[in-house]
Every structure is written in C-alpha cells, then in structure tokens.
Amino acid sequence: MTDQQVTQAELRNSTAAQVRAAIRAGAYGGHTSGLAAGKLQCNLAILPEVYALDFLRFCQRNPKPCPLVAVGDTGNPMLPTLGPDIDIRTDVPRYRVFENGSFVAEPTDISDLWQPDFVTVALGCSFTFENALLRCDVPVRHMESGRNVPMFRSNLDLVPAGPFGGQMVVTMRPIPAHQVQQAYEISGRYPQAHGAPIAHGDPENLGIADLDAPDWGESVHIREGEVPVYWACGVTPQNVLLDARLPICITHSPGHMLIADVAEDAETTIYSNEENE
Amino acid sequence: MTDQQVTQAELRNSTAAQVRAAIRAGAYGGHTSGLAAGKLQCNLAILPEVYALDFLRFCQRNPKPCPLVAVGDTGNPMLPTLGPDIDIRTDVPRYRVFENGSFVAEPTDISDLWQPDFVTVALGCSFTFENALLRCDVPVRHMESGRNVPMFRSNLDLVPAGPFGGQMVVTMRPIPAHQVQQAYEISGRYPQAHGAPIAHGDPENLGIADLDAPDWGESVHIREGEVPVYWACGVTPQNVLLDARLPICITHSPGHMLIADVAEDAETTIYSNEENE
Incomplete structure (x- = not known):
C-alpha cells in the first residue's frame, strides 16, 4: 500500500474502473461491499493449469455454489470478458495465498507470485x-x-x-x-x-x-x-480448493472482491456482449 | 441398427429413458424433436482432453451460442449430471465424426471410436x-x-x-x-x-x-x-470445432439430439440437484 489511502466513503460514487484503479495503485485495500453499485462482483480462484479442467468441470456441475462468470487464458492475468482493463494480479483489494492447503499470506498484490501456468477463474457472488x-x-x-x-x-x-x-x-x-x-x-x-x-x-x-x-x-x-x-x-469453492491441497492456489480475501465492468443484472456476464446489445 | 425399428410416432409418449433405450438398442435413429416432452435436449461435442480446457473456456465466453449444460470426466462416456444411465457412445440417434476438420462418417453408435482421452461436452439447444x-x-x-x-x-x-x-x-x-x-x-x-x-x-x-x-x-x-x-x-460450436481442425471430434447429427432426464425448465441442468429440490 502507498501513503495515498482513500476511504470506502470516498469511493462510494466511483465507477468500477475508478475503484480498481485505486486498488491497483495500492490506495485502497478494504471491502468492496456497496462499491460500484450495479456492477458484478466476483469470487476469485487462481490455480495451476493442470487442475483447471477439473475445476471448471466442478464449477459446471455445482452451478449454485460455483457460478462461473469468467475464465482467463493460461498465464494471462487479464480478464477481457469482464472489462477492458482488468489485471487480476493487482485489481483485487486483498488476496489469500495457499500452499498445499495451508494459508501462507494475505497480500494486496500478487504480481510477484504470478506464474506462466496460472489460470484465473471468477465466480459470481451474493x-x-x-x-x-x-x-x-x-x-x-x-x-x-x-x-x-x-x-x-x-x-x-x-x-x-x-x-x-x-x-x-x-x-x-x-x-x-x-x-x-x-x-x-x-x-x-x-x-x-x-x-x-x-x-x-x-x-x-x-x-x-x-x-x-x-x-x-x-x-x-x-x-x-x-x-x-x-x-x-x-x-x-474456496473450501473445496483448500481440501484439494493444491501446491498453490490464490483466492480473494473474504469481502474483498473483484469488481467487473459488467452490469450485475446483464443477461450474460460477458462484457463484449453487452457492448453489442 | 437392428431389425426391430420403432417409429417416432410410437415413441411420442415414451420417457427420456425409454427413448434412449430404443436408440441404444439400435431400434431408433431418427430426429428427436417432440420426443420426451419437457426434457432437456442437448447439442453434443466430443473431443480429446488436450483441447477440452480451451473449448470450455470458449463456451464460457460465448454463453448464448454455447450454453454449457454438462461436461463428462475424461475417458468416461457416462453423463451422470444429465441422468442416471446416459452412455454417450450409444444414446444419441446419429453422430457425425470429423478428422482434421473433414467429415468422415455418420454412425448411429460410436462405441468402437471411443478413446480414453475423450471428453464429452453437452450444450443446450433451441x-x-x-x-x-x-x-x-x-x-x-x-x-x-x-x-x-x-x-x-x-x-x-x-x-x-x-x-x-x-x-x-x-x-x-x-x-x-x-x-x-x-x-x-x-x-x-x-x-x-x-x-x-x-x-x-x-x-x-x-x-x-x-x-x-x-x-x-x-x-x-x-x-x-x-x-x-x-x-x-x-x-x-460445431462450425468452430470444424474450423479448429482437431485430429478428431464427434458431434450429434443435426436434429438428432441427446435427450437428458433433466427438466428443460429446471433452475439448473444438474440431475442430482433436481432430486434434492
């Protein structure tokens, strides 16, 4: 975090892109409840590609707890289907890092942890x-x-x-x-x-x-x-990921969600579709 | 196909399981429109596991043309989330087989083509x-x-x-x-x-x-x-699969769909959820 902190109250009327910019700059590391009203907020799971096919199958088979809203390309931290400039390494206020099912860190930026085999999965939230x-x-x-x-x-x-x-x-x-x-x-x-x-x-x-x-x-x-x-x-899905004891996986910290540019009541969660409609 | 053919009219009042049984027995190889009223019918794509993660990503990113309703385990022809006894090698009336993007066969059974690395993907239909x-x-x-x-x-x-x-x-x-x-x-x-x-x-x-x-x-x-x-x-998704020129992929033949045991108006397409609700 930098010295230039902003409060949640100051972000109340900010757009999703503005909130993410503050988070990316290290100026905000708090909860996202109530921010960027009307925009989709997401649970986050980042895991090695070798587990990604099974995890997507798991989410597809359990759509009520694990509603899939985005899947990144392997090694690519951008999520263009949720918005034009979302970098999953920096745009979530707080992360949790797990190794072999054990909690190891709660950073506000995972740029130094990102690996070329990482796949990002975003899931809808309540x-x-x-x-x-x-x-x-x-x-x-x-x-x-x-x-x-x-x-x-x-x-x-x-x-x-x-x-x-x-x-x-x-x-x-x-x-x-x-x-x-x-x-x-x-x-x-x-x-x-x-x-x-x-x-x-x-x-x-x-x-x-x-x-x-x-x-x-x-x-x-x-x-x-x-x-x-x-x-x-x-x-x-967070519990399920921990129980699977992957060598490494990264989630958001509870309440510290990814805020997308997609409207939360859109028919699909795909940003490019929204533009076409 | 066997000698014991049944007509679509004779199947009009049959359950999804009964229609699939007739298909599996080789007694019916026709269109499925209007059969097992109220049950979910599915488009089909079977492809090698090495392409499955990208294909699931593709479906997730294009949910309107490619609504994911089931994904099988690698090498396993059963689809338990769509019904208790669905064998994708035998339960679709007619298949299309493509090699390197070219049509090679239109069989009514793919048991002899099934490979241990095959992944089945079922998609919703109109x-x-x-x-x-x-x-x-x-x-x-x-x-x-x-x-x-x-x-x-x-x-x-x-x-x-x-x-x-x-x-x-x-x-x-x-x-x-x-x-x-x-x-x-x-x-x-x-x-x-x-x-x-x-x-x-x-x-x-x-x-x-x-x-x-x-x-x-x-x-x-x-x-x-x-x-x-x-x-x-x-x-x-069929066109997209052909254009990708995979070494092999198998789809249903148009109009010859997989009939699931899931109600077409259920909140999710997962059979076990239905039982719980």
Whole structure:
C-alpha cells in the first residue's frame, strides 16, 4: 500500500474502473461491499493449469455454489470478458495465498507470485442478489446489523470432479414468512449469483446443529415470524480448493472482491456482449 | 441398427429413458424433436482432453451460442449430471465424426471410436425455448411449416479461446411485431438454451444478405406484420470445432439430439440437484 489511502466513503460514487484503479495503485485495500453499485462482483480462484479442467468441470456441475462468470487464458492475468482493463494480479483489494492447503499470506498484490501456468477463474457472488432483495424491500438482516453473513457447512454433497468435492457451504438470511416466496423469485433471476435459495426452514435438514454458531461470519437474530432461508455460498469453492491441497492456489480475501465492468443484472456476464446489445 | 425399428410416432409418449433405450438398442435413429416432452435436449461435442480446457473456456465466453449444460470426466462416456444411465457412445440417434476438420462418417453408435482421452461436452439447444414460445402462443414458423429452422453465418465475432473462434451462427424466426417483446421475455428465461434473441429486424445489421437463402436449414416465409428475430444457434460450436481442425471430434447429427432426464425448465441442468429440490 502507498501513503495515498482513500476511504470506502470516498469511493462510494466511483465507477468500477475508478475503484480498481485505486486498488491497483495500492490506495485502497478494504471491502468492496456497496462499491460500484450495479456492477458484478466476483469470487476469485487462481490455480495451476493442470487442475483447471477439473475445476471448471466442478464449477459446471455445482452451478449454485460455483457460478462461473469468467475464465482467463493460461498465464494471462487479464480478464477481457469482464472489462477492458482488468489485471487480476493487482485489481483485487486483498488476496489469500495457499500452499498445499495451508494459508501462507494475505497480500494486496500478487504480481510477484504470478506464474506462466496460472489460470484465473471468477465466480459470481451474493452481493448481486442481496442488492436485488433490498431493491424489492426484502430485508437483508446481516446488512441491517452491519455484520458478515452467517455461513454454515451443510450436509449437501457436491458433485465431484477430479480432486474437487465435499459438502456445500450455505449462507442463512432470516426472511419474513410472507416474503419467502418473493425471495426465491427475486434471487432466482440471478443464476450467475447463486440463484434461488437451496432450502428454507429447519436447519437440521441441512445438517446444521445451531444457527447461532455459524462456521464462518457472524450470527444474526431471527425475529418472530421470520424463516431462515439458505443460499449456496461462494465460500464453497474456496473450501473445496483448500481440501484439494493444491501446491498453490490464490483466492480473494473474504469481502474483498473483484469488481467487473459488467452490469450485475446483464443477461450474460460477458462484457463484449453487452457492448453489442 | 437392428431389425426391430420403432417409429417416432410410437415413441411420442415414451420417457427420456425409454427413448434412449430404443436408440441404444439400435431400434431408433431418427430426429428427436417432440420426443420426451419437457426434457432437456442437448447439442453434443466430443473431443480429446488436450483441447477440452480451451473449448470450455470458449463456451464460457460465448454463453448464448454455447450454453454449457454438462461436461463428462475424461475417458468416461457416462453423463451422470444429465441422468442416471446416459452412455454417450450409444444414446444419441446419429453422430457425425470429423478428422482434421473433414467429415468422415455418420454412425448411429460410436462405441468402437471411443478413446480414453475423450471428453464429452453437452450444450443446450433451441427446442427448449421453442417449446416455451409455443406454450405462450408465439408462433414458430418452421415448425408450422414442417421445415428445418433457417440458419445464417452472421458477422458477430465470437470471443476466442485457444484454437476456437470465428463468427456466430444465428437462427431466424419470423415473429408478429406485437409479440417480439414477448419472444424476448420468454426465451430470455432459458439461458441454458440460447436465452433471449441477439437481434431483430434488418438482416444487414448481422451481415446477412438474403433471408431467403439460409446457409443451413430451409427458408421460411415472413408474413406482413412480422419481424425477423435472430437467436444464437447451436451450430456455432460445431462450425468452430470444424474450423479448429482437431485430429478428431464427434458431434450429434443435426436434429438428432441427446435427450437428458433433466427438466428443460429446471433452475439448473444438474440431475442430482433436481432430486434434492
């Protein structure tokens, strides 16, 4: 990071390109929630090419937790299908580096780690449907409470591919009973962002023992008349990558997403298509 | 083929599994349009693993012509995410085999051609949204006329990946002007089946010189008050594969699709998800 830090508040009205420029310059290393409103934000996985075919198969087979939105060329850090000048080595605020399944570093730039066999995979994230729920006046409790969404290991088996497999991680959001159907309909419009919930109601059906003790994130209060609703979570592919104990893989740091130039409600996540339409 | 042939009429009320069983037994080798109503039908591409990563990247980058619905394990002819007993060597009515970009054979079974490095890729097809249009009383002219849909090479550049690239092939369906918006909305609900149209109106905008002279399929009459509407076409990936001149690749024969056990209007194209929901 440089001395010229900017705050999230100062970036509130910036474009996606402006936010990425601040990140690239080392001037911003914070969360991306609420930044570049209306633009697609992405989970990130960077891995050696030898594992990429199996990882793409894994994502294709598990589209709710792992909605594929971009795949880079081998060794090429640019992602032109998400925007005209996105360099994945510098344009994410904070990364996590794992070796053989163990956390080794949390840098703000991975230029010195980039290898000619690296493949970048970008996956949709829940910000997209959360924004849509809010626009339709469906409450999103963890945002109201200024907390991180509660996440749980479920008993839902993923469809395996090569070394990748395990169980789905889910998020939980309490929704007023009369708005549950609406929450399914609204989020179902965003298959590139986990889509409709995978379940609602009794947490035991998903193998979750205690909604007040999430495996990641923070617990939220479920009010009288509210139903816990569960969505597939983008932490799933991160866990799956760690469990596969690759020699090296790099992800974004939670909440520190890649911001694309693609509109989050576009029919496809391909930037060049948008221009043609 | 065996002596025990069945007709398409006899299969009209059969399930997807029953139709595939007849195909596998060599008793049916015809078109699949209208069979196993409500089930997802798929375009097919089988290619050596060394090209699979680039081909998946190509499909991901061109989701309208190439909507990925399944990817097999290397060397494994089964496609469990599309159904519990789908063997891609025997369950498609008719295949086309290409070597170095040249057509060499059109068999009804590829068991003797299967190689341990083959990867199967299944892509969505237009039958899905055509059925939806008909259910909503939007006319589909080539079906009314008992013709094959007219297809045209367009001037729309595809996003390349490795050896794969070129221009998009589009289909054209004449739609009454007052139903064009409806046609966009209805087909837009099926991103796994080419989604909303890519354009409507003047064919010259797409580099199409004469709507009465399609590059593939048959021409259809555009009536007074109708607008030509263009959709991305599943012939695109077939052309792209041929142009890449792979040592070998295998596709379905046009109209002779793979019929999956997945519902064509399911939220995802993954069979195991359906069971869980």
